[in-house]
Amino acid sequence: MHDPKIRHQAITLVRSGVTNAEVGRRLCVPPGTVSYWVHRDRAQRGECPGRPAMVCPVCGGGELDRPAYSYLLGLYLGDGHIVQYAGHRVPSLMITCDDGWPGLMDAADDAMRAVFPGHSTCRVRSAGCHNVKVYSKHLWCLFPQHGPGRKHERRIALEPWQQKIVDVYPWEFIRGLVHSDGCRFTNWTEQRRGGELRRYEYPRYFFTNKSEDILGLFSATLDLVGVEWKVTRRGGRPYNISVARRASVALMDLHVGPKH
Numbered sequence: 394m395h396d397p398k399i400r401h402q403a404i405t406l407v408r409s410g411v412t413n414a415e416v417g418r419r420l421c422v423p424p425g426t427v428s429y430w431v432h433r434d435r436a437q438r439g440e441c442p443g444r445p446a447m448v449c450p451v452c453g454g455g456e457l458d459r460p461a462y463s464y465l466l467g468l469y470l471g472d473g474h475i476v477q478y479a480g481h482r483v484p485s486l487m488i489t490c491d492d493g494w495p496g497l498m499d500a501a502d503d504a505m506r507a508v509f510p511g512h513s514t515c516r517v518r519s520a521g522c523h524n525v526k527v528y529s530k531h532l533w534c535l536f537p538q539h540g541p542g543r544k545h546e547r548r549i550a551l552e553p554w555q556q557k558i559v560d561v562y563p564w565e566f567i568r569g570l571v572h573s574d575g576c577r578f579t580n581w582t583e584q585r586r587g588g589e590l591r592r593y594e595y596p597r598y599f600f601t602n603k604s605e606d607i608l609g610l611f612s613a614t615l616d617l618v619g620v621e622w623k624v625t626r627r628g629g630r631p632y633n634i635s636v637a638r639r640a641s642v643a644l645m646d647l648h649v650g651p652k653h
Contacts, residue, residue, distance in 0.1 A: 395422065403427050404434050447511055451534035451554075461507035462535070463562040466555065467569020468501055470607050475532050475539045484532050487517075487524040488573070496653035497572050501525040504569075508535070545603035551610065563614045564648040570611050575600035577651040580637070598636040598645050605631055620644055 399420055406416045413431065417424040448455030468488045477484035486505070490498045498516065505514045505527040517524045533539060538549050551559065559566045571577075581594045600611050608624070608631050615622050615634070620641040625633035636645055 395426070400430050403430055407431050447509060447529070447531070449531040449534050452531065458507040458510075459558050460562045460565050461504045463558050463565035464569040465501070465504040465508050466536070466559070467566045467571075468504070468573045469536055469569075470538065470544070470549065470610070471570050471573020471575075471602065473573070475536060483528045483530055485526050485528045486532050486536070487526045489519075489522050489524050491522050494572075494652045498523055498525055500572065543603075544607065545605075549604055549606035549610070559610075559614060560617065563617050567611070567614055567618070567645075568649045570607075571598065571600060571645075571649050572652055574602050577645070577649075595637070595639075596642050596646070598642065598649070600634040601632060603632070608632075608634055618644065618648075 399422065403416050403420055403422060406419070407413065407427065411419075413424045413427040416422070416427050420427075450457035465488075469486065472489045473486060475484055475486050488501045488505075490501060502514050502516070502525050505525065506512070509527050509529050512527050512529055514525060514527045517526060529535075537552055537555075538544070540547050575598060577596060577598050579594050580597050581592055583590055583592050585591070600608070602608055602611070612622055612624070612634055615636070620636055621638045622641070623635045623637070624631050625635060627633075636642060
């Protein structure tokens with residue numbers, strides 16, 4: 394605890410043009426403490442520095458970057474989760490991205506910055522991956538699918554306002570889902586023609602998720618854009634959505650493409 398007289402002296406010096414570091418040296422106070430005192434003083438006088446606070450699009454009627462949100466929603470339903478650790482005042486949204494896809498990390502980062510203007514993002518290293526994170530008090534508003542337990546163990550459905558966004562920006566939603574829990578790869582087969590064994594290769598897309606609700610959202614959006622798909626079952630339950638028809642793969646290549 395510091396004497397209030399020292400705090401007032403520090404604020405007076407900063408107002409006169411002395412830097413925080415120099416004030417700290419003169420008064421034997423850590424520069425971070427001086428910075429905090431100045432911040433509190435400006436906040437009390439209505440001059441708190443920084444960007445304007447975000448106005449929530451859901452509860453406050455603020456603007457929303459809808460294409461970026463549609464993409465980020467797909468990422469969240471695939472490899473994202475919201476958590477609020479003990480002692481933290483604000484929850485965080487984390488999108489887990491494999492280290493092999495640095496372009497995906499950049500895309501997730503860009504989408505977060507667009508949906509949450511003025512908020513900083515960060516990347517936390519984990520084994521073989523990074524968690525791209527953003528903190529916001531309005532995560533519960535923008536992602537009402539959050540709840541206790543794993544996504545495939547609870548019902549996942551879009552709110553009417555979310556469905557309207559996906560209907561207008563379906564490819565962004567599809568891209569987010571594929572970039573999180575999907576892939577594009579080259580399949581192959583061998584056939585004997587004229588006594589010669591030939592290898593044939595063709596690309597296809599896969600989307601894998603344990604949640605039947607999320608698989609349903611993906612397949613319904615594919616129907617919306619005219620992409621043909623098939624479902625693969627495991628243990629009698631839907632598990633994979635496959636896109637293999639040439640015209641449909643060409644559409645996916647045009648609007649989604651492989652992760653990078």
